[in-house]
Amino acid sequence: MSESETEHISSSSVLSEPKEWVAKHGDALFGFALRYVSDRTAAEDLVQECMLGALKARSSFSGASTERTWLIGILKNKVMDHFRKSSRETPLNEPGQISDTDDTDYITAGPDAGTWQPNRKPKAWSVDPNDPVEQKQFWEHLRRCLEGLDQRLAKVYNMRDIQEIEYDEVCNVLSVTPTNLRVMLHRARKLMRHCLETNWIGA
Amino acid sequence: MMKIMMRMMNKVLPTCQEVSHLTSQAMDETLPWRKRLGMRLHLLMCVWCRRNSDQLQLVRNLARKQSASQSKEAKLSSDARDRLSKLLEPNDDKS
Numbered sequence: 001m002s003e004s005e006t007e008h009i010s011s012s013s014v015l016s017e018p019k020e021w022v023a024k025h026g027d028a029l030f031g032f033a034l035r036y037v038s039d040r041t042a043a044e045d046l047v048q049e050c051m052l053g054a055l056k057a058r059s060s061f062s063g064a065s066t067e068r069t070w071l072i073g074i075l076k077n078k079v080m081d082h083f084r085k086s087s088r089e090t091p092l093n094e095p096g097q098i099s100d101t102d103d104t105d106y107i108t109a110g111p112d113a114g115t116w117q118p119n120r121k122p123k124a125w126s127v128d129p130n131d132p133v134e135q136k137q138f139w140e141h142l143r144r145c146l147e148g149l150d151q152r153l154a155k156v157y158n159m160r161d162i163q164e165i166e167y168d169e170v171c172n173v174l175s176v177t178p179t180n181l182r183v184m185l186h187r188a189r190k191l192m193r194h195c196l197e198t199n200w201i202g203a
Numbered sequence: 204m205m206k207i208m209m210r211m212m213n214k215v216l217p218t219c220q221e222v223s224h225l226t227s228q229a230m231d232e233t234l235p236w237r238k239r240l241g242m243r244l245h246l247l248m249c250v251w252c253r254r255n256s257d258q259l260q261l262v263r264n265l266a267r268k269q270s271a272s273q274s275k276e277a278k279l280s281s282d283a284r285d286r287l288s289k290l291l292e293p294n295d296d297k298s
Contacts, residue, residue: 114218
């Protein structure tokens with residue numbers, strides 16, 4: 001077996017030189033981070049923390065996964081730490097602040113209690129979700145609607161419905177109970193749907 | 204006619220308000236079968252709740268898709284690239 005063949009076979013279980021990581025995985029790690037934090041500087045910082053962490057933990061690399069997967073795993077931990085830290089600064093679980101009782105979408109009394117208020121009935125949406133132009137407009141409106149949301153609602157909505165973080169993991173990272181998260185997500189989704197209907201569809 | 208049907212429906216099935224909660228909950232976990240059945244039957248008969256449910260799911264699918272595709276196109280700036288490369292130079296390796 002020639003030397004190059006040996007190298008090729010071992011490349012999946014042995015780490016490459018750290019100085020090659022930036023070229024090999026830099027963009028992928030950056031893209032991954034950017035999904036979780038919206039500004040580029042914060043994403044760059046996370047990539048840096050990930051690479052420094054990886055440098056220290058090099059000896060613990062078992063070769064069970066590829067180098068890329070290993071680095072992504074470290075980055076994911078850094079991202080979750082980042083969320084944990086920011087949730088300590090603005091705690092989500094302050095009781096009584098997020099409630100569903102101020103629900104104005106439905107009739108509250110009489111024989112029609114629990115049905116839609118006439119002016120709150122969802123309208124038909126005539127959009128083509130496969131049209132790239134529509135998608136782009138959708139994204140702009142989504143960002144804008146999110147800015148108008150209560151900070152805490154925006155955060156859980158972002159994590160769960162945009163960044164695709166698992167339900168249990170969101171609970172864990174933000175230290176909210178599953179019931180509380182359910183209430184907050186319901187409220188956030190309802191407000192976002194309504195905002196999009198008014199501004200994106202109705203525009 | 205529609206109104207009378209809606210009133211009868213609300214007696215046995217979950218109300219629109221309850222269905223709205225169930226619709227959201229179903230996006231995160233599998234509902235117990237009774238709740239799921241109640242929700243499905245209600246959705247069959249109620250166009251507004253059906254719209255609500257479809258739209259909530261459409262919004263989430265689009266949001267996740269857009270977010271994922273944007274992250275695929277992301278590129279590190281050359282400044283960040285240089286800075287990171289310097290950090291990873293062998294002579295900086297103190298471990």
